[in-house]
Amino acid sequence: MTSEIHARSLDAQDPLAAFRDRFYVPPDTVYLDGNSLGLLSRDAEAALLGALDAWKRHGIEGWLGADPPWFTLGEALGARVAPLVGAEPEAVVVTGSTTVNLHNLVATFYRPEGARRKIVATALDFPSDVYALGSQLGLRDGDPERDLVLVPSRDGRTLDEDDLIAAMTHEVALVLLPSVLYRSGQLLDLPRLTAAAHERGIPIGFDCAHSAGAIPHELDAWGVDFAFWCSYKYLNAGPGAVAGLYVNRRHFGRAPGLAGWWGYHKERQFDMAHTWESAPGAGAWQIGTIPVLAAAPLLGALAIVEEAGIERIRAKSLALTDYLIELLEASGLTAAPYDYRVGTLREHARRGGHVAVEHAEGPRIARALKRRGIVPDFRPPDVVRLAPVACSTSFHDLWRTVRALREIIDAGEHRQGVAGRGVVA
Numbered sequence: 464m465t466s467e468i469h470a471r472s473l474d475a476q477d478p479l480a481a482f483r484d485r486f487y488v489p490p491d492t493v494y495l496d497g498n499s500l501g502l503l504s505r506d507a508e509a510a511l512l513g514a515l516d517a518w519k520r521h522g523i524e525g526w527l528g529a530d531p532p533w534f535t536l537g538e539a540l541g542a543r544v545a546p547l548v549g550a551e552p553e554a555v556v557v558t559g560s561t562t563v564n565l566h567n568l569v570a571t572f573y574r575p576e577g578a579r580r581k582i583v584a585t586a587l588d589f590p591s592d593v594y595a596l597g598s599q600l601g602l603r604d605g606d607p608e609r610d611l612v613l614v615p616s617r618d619g620r621t622l623d624e625d626d627l628i629a630a631m632t633h634e635v636a637l638v639l640l641p642s643v644l645y646r647s648g649q650l651l652d653l654p655r656l657t658a659a660a661h662e663r664g665i666p667i668g669f670d671c672a673h674s675a676g677a678i679p680h681e682l683d684a685w686g687v688d689f690a691f692w693c694s695y696k697y698l699n700a701g702p703g704a705v706a707g708l709y710v711n712r713r714h715f716g717r718a719p720g721l722a723g724w725w726g727y728h729k730e731r732q733f734d735m736a737h738t739w740e741s742a743p744g745a746g747a748w749q750i751g752t753i754p755v756l757a758a759a760p761l762l763g764a765l766a767i768v769e770e771a772g773i774e775r776i777r778a779k780s781l782a783l784t785d786y787l788i789e790l791l792e793a794s795g796l797t798a799a800p801y802d803y804r805v806g807t808l809r810e811h812a813r814r815g816g817h818v819a820v821e822h823a824e825g826p827r828i829a830r831a832l833k834r835r836g837i838v839p840d841f842r843p844p845d846v847v848r849l850a851p852v853a854c855s856t857s858f859h860d861l862w863r864t865v866r867a868l869r870e871i872i873d874a875g876e877h878r879q880g881v882a883g884r885g886v887v888a
Contacts, residue, residue, distance in 0.1 A: 464786075465793050470862035473786065479771055479779050482854035486699075493837040493860040498645075498673060498817045498850035501699030501764075510763030511701075514755055525755075531762075535729065537705075537753045538746050543765050544698075544707050547773050548671070548690065549681035553715070553744030557694070557707045557758060558725070559751075561672055562591045564691040564708045565639075567748055569599045570720020572637055572666045572689060579636040580605060585622055586613040589645045592670055596639065620647040620806045620819070627651075628659040635665050642680075642690075643673035643815030646842050648807040650678065650815045654685040661686060672696060675707070677780055677816035677853075679773045682709050689714070697816060697852065698768065700761040705754060710745040717741075723750030771854055779853035780816050786858055787818050787849060790865045801872045806846060817850035820868070824877040828868070831876040835867045 474480055486502045488494055494502055517529040526534045542552035558564065573582060582596050597607035605611075614630045616622055622644065631638060638660045643650050653669060660667035668689040674680065676697030682690055690709040694700035718741060719726055726749040728740045741747035768776065788805050796803045806819035822828055822845060829841040839847050851861060871877055 465790060467859070467862055470786075470857075470859045473782075473858035477779065477858070479775060479853055480857070482767055482771055483857065485767060486855040488855060489838075491836050493863050494855065495849045495851060495860070495864065496838045496840050497699070497852035497855065498696050498848060499840050500695055500702060501697060501852065502855050503701065503760075504699055504764055504767055506763030506766045507699060507701060507760035508763070510761075511756065511759045513762075514759035518755075533753065533755045536755060536758055537725070537749055538744075540705075540758060540761055540765070541707065541745065543769070544675075547676060547680070547768065548692075548709060549679065549685075550683050550709055551712065553746075554683065554712060555707060555709050556745040556749060557705050557761065558749040558753065559706055559708070561670070561691060561693045561706045562595055563750070564706055564748070565592060565595045565670070566599065567719055567721040567750065568668055568689045568691060568708060568710075569596065569637065569639065570602075571714075571717065571748070572668065572720075573599060573603070575603055575605065575636045578634050581610045581612050581632075581635045583612045583614065583627070583630045583635050583638045583640075585627070585640060586615045587620075587622060587644050587646065588613070588641060589670065589672070592639065592641070620644075621649045621808065622651065624652050624655055627656060631660055631663050631665055633663075635663070638665055638667040640667070640669055641673065642669045642671045643678070645673055646806070646846050646848070647819045648673075648815040648817045648848075650674070650808075650813050652812075653680070653687065657685045657687050673815055673817075676768060676773075676776075678777055683711070687711060694761050694764075698761065699764040699852075701757075701764075703757050704761060705758040708745060708748055710748060712744075715744055715747075717747075719748045719750075721750055725749040725752055767854055776853040780851070781811050781814070783851035783853065783856060783858065783861060784814060784816070784818050787851065787861045787865070790861065791820070791868070794865055794869060796865065796868055796872075801869065803868065816852075817848050820847045820849055821845045822847065822877070824882075826882060827877050827880055828871055830880060831871045832864070832867055835870075837864050837867055 521528045531539045540557035541555035545552045545555040666688040671692040675692035694704040726747045804821040806821045825845040
């Protein structure tokens with residue numbers, strides 16, 4: 464399985480291989496950073512150019528005259544994203560940014576009362592989530608040191624669902640967890656965690672930034688209260704793309720924690736009344752006017768996801784990460800003198816879309832990969848993240864990457880140059 468011929472044969476059998484030609488893959492590059500920023504597709508490019516053309520031709524009339532109309536673009540995109548997260552169309556809206564949506568949802572669902580004041584999150588969360596939760600606690604006269612419970616990891620890589628559930632005590636008013644851990648790529652058991660929170664009378668939400676577009680979800684069926692995600696990773700909508708959020712139907716009609724005019728009932732929005740009236744469904748959680756040019760690429764990017772199908776995308780993703788892990792091990796790179804470690808779980812049910820390759824010289828190795836035209840990213844303290852994306856990554860890309868990881872150690876490049884990471888990793 465370590466041969467280049469085997470990698471080529473896997474590509475020849477890949478039912479999603481043709482989608483690669485719809486992406487702008489930089490020349491002579493293996494791009495494995497799709498869990499940070501997905502590549503531009505020709506479909507997304509055409510959609511953005513179409514939005515610019517609509518602005519050119521229609522001016523302000525584009526709010527109703529563009530195709531699709533800008534006025535309801537967030538809802539229209541939400542209806543297309545909904546099947547990817549297992550939700551009814553009205554439960555999803557494309558709006559805001561990941562952290563803004565987090566603030567809005569926590570402001571809505573965090574309702575401290577009596578002894579119930581704490582928020583449960585994790586010690587392995589993406590920092591922005593922790594910053595936002597601390598900020599929200601401060602706005603409610605809370606103390607992040609006292610009221611923000613960051614469940615620790617037993618091994619520094621992964622989380623045990625038993626530990627997360629044990630933290631859901633009578634003092635907890637809200638649980639917010641990642642669907643996939645941004646360093647190790649661990650996929651948490653969302654249905655089990657949701658059921659456990661609800662058994663204790665606690666609302667629960669998920670940051671799905673590292674799973675939306677890569678993994679099928681069943682948010683409605685699982686009973687999740689709320690969720691949010693970005694569109695620039697596996698959904699490939701570009702830097703600064705508009706994010707998305709989900710609110711379960713049982714919360715429709717609830718006033719959003721951060722209200723704004725774009726969340727007003729659409730039929731009466733231009734009455735300009737000063738009395739709040741929520742839009743039906745998740746649309747109520749919109750705040751400001753949708754940035755059309757930051758949303759338009761998603762129109763095209765979704766076409767690829769819809770054509771490929773989220774189940775086939777997940778199957779290809781698992782096949783790619785299986786191959787990468789097996790190739791690292793079969794090539795001897797997890798033993799001396801190479802000493803790479805795979806920090807991602809093997810079980811499919813516990814694995815997201817990327818593989819965490821650990822090494823004491825991680826920053827130098829990441830830079831050496833880039834010099835060879837292979838684009839990973841690095842997360843401290845020692846994780847080189849490799850994210851093969853189903854519709855744009857080939858098995859041969861991964862064969863090249865493993866060969867490069869061997870060559871870097873053989874040539875001593877892991878001991879050359881500055882040890883630390885750059886400003887942007």
